[in-house]
Amino acid sequence: YDICFRGRRNRGSVGATLHGENKESRIHEIKRKPTNGSVLRPGMVLLKKFLSHDEQVEIVKVCRELGVGLGGFYLPLNPNGTPMQLRMMCLGRNWNPVTHKYGKMRPFDRTIPPSIPNNFSELVTRAIQEAQSLTKKKYRACNEKEVLPSMTPDICIVNFYRNSGKLGLHQDRDESKESLRKGLPVVSFSVGDSAYFLYGDERNAKKANSVALNSGDVLIFGGKSRHVFHGVPAIFPNSAPKELMKDSCLSPGRLNLTFRQF
Template sequence: MGPGGFYQPGFNSGAKLNLHMMCFGRNWDPQTKYAARYRCDGYQAPPVPEKLVSLVKTSIKDSQAHDDKIPSMHPDIYIVNFYTTTGRLGMHQDRNESSNSLRKGLPIVSISVGDSARFSYGHNRDVRKANEVLLESCDILIFEGKSRNSYHGVKAIIPNSAPLPLLQQSKLKPGRLNLTFRQF
C-alpha cells in the first residue's frame, strides 16, 4: 500500500472498486482505461518483471501442447488485483487493449495466489446465467480466442482456503492475489 504500490481504483463519482490494484507496464483504471500515463497518485507503472514474462510464456507454451490454436504473446501489461476476504468484482469484459490485440484474440493469462475464488463467466453480464468455477491458489486461467471477450467476475473469496505453507512463507494477508498478463 502507499505511493507506487497498491491503491483502490475508483470512478469520478467517488465509487471505488472492491479490490486493491497495482499495474506494471501500463496503468489501467476504470475511468481512463489505459489512456492515462500516470495513475491517480501520480506514479508511473514499473516495467513487467522478466521472470514473470517468462512464466507467462511457459504457461502459454504448455497450453499450446494441448491446443495449438492458442496464440503466443509477449505480455507488456501486468495487473495485480488484491481481494480481501470480502472482495468482489462484477461481471465485465477485458476489452481495453489495442484493437490489434483484441482482433488477434491474444490471451489474457490469469494466475491465482492465496485464497480461492468463486469465479463467474458467461456470454453477458447476467450473473444468474453465468457459469462458475472455483479458482484455487496456483491455478492458471487463459482467456483466448472467443473466450477472450467473455464476461467474467469474482463472485466471492473463500476465506482461509490459501495453502498454509504459502501463508507461512510469504506472510500474505488473508485474501486473494490475481495476477493478469496481457499484451496491449
C-alpha cells in the first residue's frame, strides 16, 4: 500500500526543498526551537510542533519506502474479523491485532518487520527528554524519570488513516510485564491531517478528555498514565499543512507512529 500519491515519489524532496527558494527558512527551522509543550496529567505530555517540517517529510519518505516493500502496509482485521479503518505496518516486532500478541514475523505472509530507522529512535529519545524536562518544571519536587520513565523503542506501529479512519478507545497492554510494570512510555508521532484524540481512565467516550493532535505533534504517555484509555474518533480532512503535503506527496490522511519498548 502506497501512502503517497500514485506516480509521484518523495525521494529527495528534503534536499530539494533545502536547496530551493525556502532554503533560508528551512535552515532556521532545523535549529531546534523551544517546544510548546504541556503536561496533560502525570506521565502524559503533549509536545506541540515538536517535529520540524523536514523531519516530517523524512518520516513520510521513509514510511513510504518501507510501506511498499516486504512487511509493509496492509489492511488489518479486528478480533471479530471486520477490517480496521486504517492501514498498518510494524517495525521491529510484529503486532497481531487479532491475538494482541507480538511476534518475529507477520503470520499471514510470514514477512519479518523492517527495523526501526535510527533517526526515528533518536527523535523518540529527544522527545522523551523534552517531556521529562517539562515534567520536572511542572512537579518541582518529583523525580521526573519516575513520573515519566525513559525507554529505548524496539517496536513501532505505523498507522495510516484516511479521512474516514478511526480507532476506538483502548489500552496498550500487550507489551512485556516488565515494560508495563515500569510504566515505560508510548511515544506517538502525528504527521498529516489533524486528529481528535480522546483519553481517560475509563472506556467511556463521554467521560474522556479530548485534545487535537496536529501535524508535527508528539504525545507521550507513561508512568501512571501508561494504561490510559485512548482513541481517535475522527480525522479532520484537509487539515494538514499544505507545504508538507506538497513536499512529501503524502496522500490525504493522517500518518501516526507509536513507539514502545517490549
